[in-house]
Amino acid sequence: DILMTQSPSTLSASVGDRVTITCRASQSISTWLAWYQQKPGNAPNLLIYRASSLESGVPSRFSGRGSGTEFTLTISSLQPDDFATYYCHHYNSYPITFGQGTRLEIK
Amino acid sequence: EVQLVESGGDLVQPGGSLRLSCVASGFTFSANWMSWVRQAPGKGLEWVASIKQDSSATKYLDSVKGRFTISRDNADNSLYLQMNNLRAEDTAIYYCTRNTARDIVFDYWGQGTLVTVSS
Numbered sequence: 001d002i003l004m005t006q007s008p009s010t011l012s013a014s015v016g017d018r019v020t021i022t023c024r025a026s027q028s029i030s031t032w033l034a035w036y037q038q039k040p041g042n043a044p045n046l047l048i049y050r051a052s053s054l055e056s057g058v059p060s061r062f063s064g065r066g067s068g069t070e071f072t073l074t075i076s077s078l079q080p081d082d083f084a085t086y087y088c089h090h091y092n093s094y095p096i097t098f099g100q101g102t103r104l105e106i107k
Numbered sequence: 108e109v110q111l112v113e114s115g116g117d118l119v120q121p122g123g124s125l126r127l128s129c130v131a132s133g134f135t136f137s138a139n140w141m142s143w144v145r146q147a148p149g150k151g152l153e154w155v156a157s158i159k160q161d162s163s164a165t166k167y168l169d170s171v172k173g174r175f176t177i178s179r180d181n182a183d184n185s186l187y188l189q190m191n192n193l194r195a196e197d198t199a200i201y202y203c204t205r206n207t208a209r210d211i212v213f214d215y216w217g218q219g220t221l222v223t224v225s226s
Binding site for chain 2: 001032034036038043044045046049050055087089091094095096097098099100101
């Protein structure tokens with residue numbers, strides 16, 4: 001199975017900051033990677049697919065990059081609504097596996 | 108508007124069985140792969156199972172193979188997860204999800220249904 005490792009596990013930042021979350025795969029997954037945002041008590045929300053394609057309706061301050069084994073999710077200017085937990089997952093093959101999550105909290 | 112509404116979660120003893128249901132609306136249900144993804148309390152996300160549009164293919168997480176069965180009824184716009192021989196580690200919120208048309212990513216999620224396995 002492909003292991004997905006996110007870093008950091010927790011990130012403290014302020015409104016207006018630019019932040020980057022990293023997701024690493026234990027083997028190459030080309031660009032078969034997605035990112036989600038989850039707020040407490042809610043289901044996850046798809047942000048990015050194919051490593052860099054922005055899902056319809058997602059603000060353009062979110063962007064994704066990477067290929068192979070290293071990927072990043074960047075929020076260009078943090079808004080109050082962005083404080084949440086972020087997950088990556090690969091879909092290169094089954095089983096689909098998720099990263100452990102990155103909690104983005106207010107500094 | 109796409110909606111996925113799960114039901115069937117409950118408290119069940121180890122070794123017991125449960126059947127989860129998900130009713131879909133707002134899209135052509137028969138056009139998409141569908142999946143179940145779970146989340147243990149306070150933990151991360153874990154993909155559980157997926158089923159092709161016409162039920163001709165299914166995929167499972169190794170730890171649930173032989174115990175869980177995913178199925179669908181396109182006439183009723185419904186997705187199911189039959190869970191047998193439940194274990195404490197199956198305790199989680201189970202989300203019904205829609206796969207996008209071209210990728211194995213989950214663009215719509217239900218609100219989730221809680222399964223608790225405990226004696």
